[in-house]
Structures are given as structure tokens and as C-alpha cells.
Amino acid sequence: MLEHCLREGGVLPLAARATQTRIHLYSVVIMPDHVHLLLLPLRDLEGWQFPLVDILQCLKSATAHRINKLLHRDGPVWEEESFDHVLRSDESLKEKCEYLRQNPVRRGLAKRPEDYRWLWVDPELKL
Numbered sequence: 001m002l003e004h005c006l007r008e009g010g011v012l013p014l015a016a017r018a019t020q021t022r023i024h025l026y027s028v029v030i031m032p033d034h035v036h037l038l039l040l041p042l043r044d045l046e047g048w049q050f051p052l053v054d055i056l057q058c059l060k061s062a063t064a065h066r067i068n069k070l071l072h073r074d075g076p077v078w079e080e081e082s083f084d085h086v087l088r089s090d091e092s093l094k095e096k097c098e099y100l101r102q103n104p105v106r107r108g109l110a111k112r113p114e115d116y117r118w119l120w121v122d123p124e125l126k127l
Contacts, residue, residue: 001030001063002118005037008059011120022050026125027097029104030118036100038093056082097125 006012009025020042027038037059041050064077087093101113101121110116 001035001059001067002028002120004059004062004066005035006120008055009039020044022055025120025122026093027100027121028119029100029116031103031107031109036103038097038100052084094125097121 003012005025005028008021009023009028010021011025022042024040024042025037026040027036029036039055041052041055043049060078060082067077068074087096101119104110104116104119105113113119
């Protein structure tokens with residue numbers, strides 16, 4: 001899942017990228033039972049914002065296929081519904097990123113965020 005998120009965000013190269021990067025990825029953390037993404041949908045060549053529903057569907061589809069292949073099974077992996085939250089002007093991007101970083105620590109999966117291998121934070125985002 002982490003690899004797919006990083007590819008979708010243009011952080012890792014896609015072997016044969018047929019489309020432009022659709023998101024700016026600020027942070028991602030893969031938890032045992034859910035995923036947190038902090039992202040900004042980008043605009044296409046005509047100036048339209050890429051729909052969040054399309055971005056999430058692509059991520060869910062690609063990762064479900066890979067998870068099912070690894071587990072030698074088929075069927076749904078993700079819930080159909082995603083829970084999104086739009087940051088408002090009084091909310092800080094850095095605060096939300098820090099919340100994501102601390103998630104594995106709060107759940108007892110790591111002593112420090114840096115120790116959790118399923119966490120990525122944009123190095124340009126100074127915390």
C-alpha cells in the first residue's frame with residue numbers, strides 16, 4: 001500500500017506512467033486496520049481538479065489486487081466508503097501531519113514515528 005501511495009504521489013517512479021501525477025502527497029501511514037493519507041488533489045492539463053473519489057478508487061483497486069495476490073485469495077479488501085476530511089483555514093497541515101506521524105506510537109506499534117516502517121512524510125514539510 002505504501003508503495004502504491006508513493007507512486008500515485010509521484011514520489012516513486014511509475015514504470016509506465018500513462019497519466020500525470022494526480023496528488024501532492026504530504027504524508028501516509030499504513031496501520032494494521034486502516035490507512036491515513038494527507039494529500040492535495042492536483043489539477044489536470046485543462047485546470048480541473050482530479051476527483052478524490054477517482055484517486056481513492058485507483059489506490060484501493062491496485063492495493064486490493066496486490067493484497068489478494070499475496071494472500072492467494074480474492075474478494076473485497078477495503079470498505080466501499082472512505083472517510084475524508086477537508087482541512088479548513090483554522091487547521092494546520094503540519095498539525096494533521098504530526099497526528100498521522102504519532103498514530104503508530106499511540107497504538108503501541110513503535111516507540112518513535114521514525115521507527116515505523118509504514119510511515120512516509122514529505123521531506124519538504126518541515127515539522
